[in-house]
Amino acid sequence: MRRIMLIINEDDLQTIFANCSREYPNEACGILAGSPGVVEQVYAMTNARPGLASYEMDPEEQFRVMKAIRRSGLGIVGIYHSHPSGPAYPSGIDVERAYWPGTLFPNFPDAAYMIVSLAHPSNPAARTFAISDGQISEVELIVRQA
């Protein structure tokens, strides 16, 4: 089911922004675990391919984290990465990689894709999208204050 909103705590969003700023000018990436539509845990991940204006999570780390999430009874509700100088909108490659190679089967159908733009480095901007059925649709990001 396509979710129309993703709820995240302000602290967790700041954790993501800090990770993206730390990795600048490379792309940062991470996994958001939680219950449907609600982020409960942020996993900052290692970008195994930095420096190419792209990201690919370290496969071993990704496997380990996915397993930990499954064991904790949570699911992958979001995947984030930064665009160090681009807009907070999915690139063509972001869309392509969201699907199983050669298909339109979403790899993580329950995950929203959060993109953090650092076009203005001191003022990161996050937007969140559903990428499915060959379409990009915005998912409302609701930030819960502590």
Next chain:
Amino acid sequence: MPITVRIPTPLQKMTNGKAEVECSAGNVRELVDVLEKEFPGMRERLSEGGKIRRFINIYVNDEDIRFMSKEDTALKDGDSISIVPAIAGGGYNRRVRR
């Protein structure tokens, strides 16, 4: 005890919604053949030109086959196989400052 294969969500359409299937195979290449026989179309989803597709990672008991013998990685009964899509993206070029 057969080999257990964990099927990722996007491929569960091909396994009638099953998240795990059991089979027997001597190595990863054979495993792809066995899955293809049972779930036609699986070979193309998993491999290209006899090699596991880029952006698809396969683990045998938590070990990435790229660091073992790739498609020739030996399998035995009781092994647990995971097929995991890579999480990747990117492609916005750096802005050129004038």
